[in-house]
Amino acid sequence: MNDQPGLRERKKQRTRTTISEAAIALFLKRGFNEVSVAQIAEAAEVSKRTLFAYFPAKEDLVVHRMADHETEPARVVRGRPPHTTPLAALRAHFLDGLRHRDPITGLNDVPEISALFRMVRGTPALFARMSRFRIGSEYALAEALQETAGTPELTARIAAVQIVAVQWALSMDNGDRLVEGESADERYAGAVADAEHAFALLENGLAAVFTPPPAA
Template structure:
């Protein structure tokens, strides 16, 4: 039986959610750079000190929405069935994400999700903050590759860097298309094709890259 969180933990979760929801609502209505941390704290009915206890930086009020996916690739690699390569597991996981319109693939056109991605794409400080999630994703994926596939350290780090870069490129391409007005259904076939192409390049060690023109 799963242990239920205690009263103190539930209160912390409610406060975290209240601050997050207040922040996202204000940012989407007025713009990220136009709203101060003090205004978010006031809307959430907490002090600035309390807000910073939950979200150390203003950017965290937005990008924490991606936090659950920070170590997702590592989890997929660790959970893959026997006989399945890490890259195959990650490819199938990404394609399934596209099929179910998982927001982390960038192909969910719910108005709030599309608006959130548009704000991240249009705000340099938010886009830069996402790089910390990318770094964590690379590190944890490299660890999973070393531990489950007996991959040498350098090879694991190089592979993780390429895989995570591909995943983020695909996601941000999809998000940009939807932010400009394309629907998820209209984008789906192209998103699948791009993902298949991207993972084929990884599978082939980037041998499909053209030679430099003379």
């Protein structure tokens, strides 16, 4: 009896995975805009009603794979070691992601992941949908900064916007470099250097960028 909820959840997850994998396969083969919801439902052997119960919008069939990353910066901040600043924890986490070729860093050249990146990058509806994750990530991170670091609300919001934007820009740049032909291994050193530079700018409050040069 106690096992029933677990079994139901596993069955739901299998159905969700089946639908998503069928959709991704069709999208990569034919293009996102060329595949209908009815075709996806047929390939996954479910009804359209069932499909929409799991994925309310067509875009969700793709971007749900990134959903866990929406609150990732907030989780990193909340789970950071004692006496570690939020920014130091986020920097270490991003660098660790590069080392392990985490797709969210853009530094992963597994063919299916590269194809998925190109599709998202080249499909306005998908790219716009990804922006909603970015906004959600900003809100979650701002809350974590307030709760764990005692950061004032406005400061936390502004810091979160900058941090998430930097991570987003780094990831997009890495992904674009791979699309242009670099391998993940070839890009790695440059990706690390760019990340170190970007986090240094955040740590210094961009002061070096906007400080006027000394008078002649």
